[in-house]
Amino acid sequence: MLDTPHRRYNALTGEWVLVSPHRAKRPWLGQVEKLSPETLPAYDPTCYLCPRNERAGGIFNPDYVNTFAFENDFAALLPDSVDEVPASSHPLFVSVPETGHCLVVCFSPRHDLTLPELDLPAIENVLSTWAQNSADMGNEDYIHYVQVFENKGAMMGCSNPHPHSQLWAQSQLPNEIIKELATQTEYFKINNRPLLVDYVKEEHKRKERILFSNDHFTALVPYWAVWPFEVLVTAHRPSASLKELSASETSALAEVFKQVTTRYDNLFEISFPYSMGFHQAPADGQPHPEWVLHAHFYPPLLRSATVRKFMVGYEMLAMPQRDITPEVAVERLRSLSDVHYKHREK
């Protein structure tokens, strides 16, 4: 593997990342500060996501026992958004209407249990809730894409520590999906095989970046990763959506999620912040043989619980850049226990 500056091509987005491994040669220092462990209550009477509590507008949450999905009280998209945007008189000033709606999905009634702390059946419940709700939203006539995502931790702008996620359904395809649809379609046209199926096979041959895998899913630090501990979780077969997964595939995905998020928490022995989301095929009623269901984990932390990577300067103005290589990052994650640090015998 190159240890001099080089750029790597992201086959999924068609963009490049600058890798500067020589800058990361200094060994991992002992300066891993730990934050005092946060202890959250199992139930918080002031939390608007806990069971039985009041939300905006005087609505009370049910006494839910598994997952809980509801329309976001402050949605970024509205189903009856302006249907007429004033016609643009100039090609440099273009806008089009965007309609949609947004759900919030709580992982469990427990205020204090994040994904890695849930047991496998509970994680499967979360996956099934995402699958059912994104299928239902995708079946609405005017919806063409559903984004499932979780912002975890205050560092990622998450405003409520109660573990939850969001589903945004919209009438137009968002930027990342436009890019990934173009690259996967092009690859499929040329090779008659899905890009990600080939990519994962190649990664398994090389074995340099695999974090964890089972019969149906693989988690790896992608060759083109931008964030220090970025992870891609991808299905082994072409699959357009979460709803397409069989029961055994859903169990396999739950296992991979537990492995990835547990190692994340164990890295700095904190509740590891990230933005995570699934990329499902457009919900446009068309077959998508080129598409392989996958999830991206983008965590901001670099060297410790408090040292984060910033995307500033060169990254904002030119292109993303990283020092620690994906191969070194995956080695760090692989070397960690898959038993959550809170459950470890002292």
Ligand SMILES: [Zn+2]
């Ligand atoms: Zn809560």
Ligand SMILES: [Zn+2]
């Ligand atoms: Zn993607």
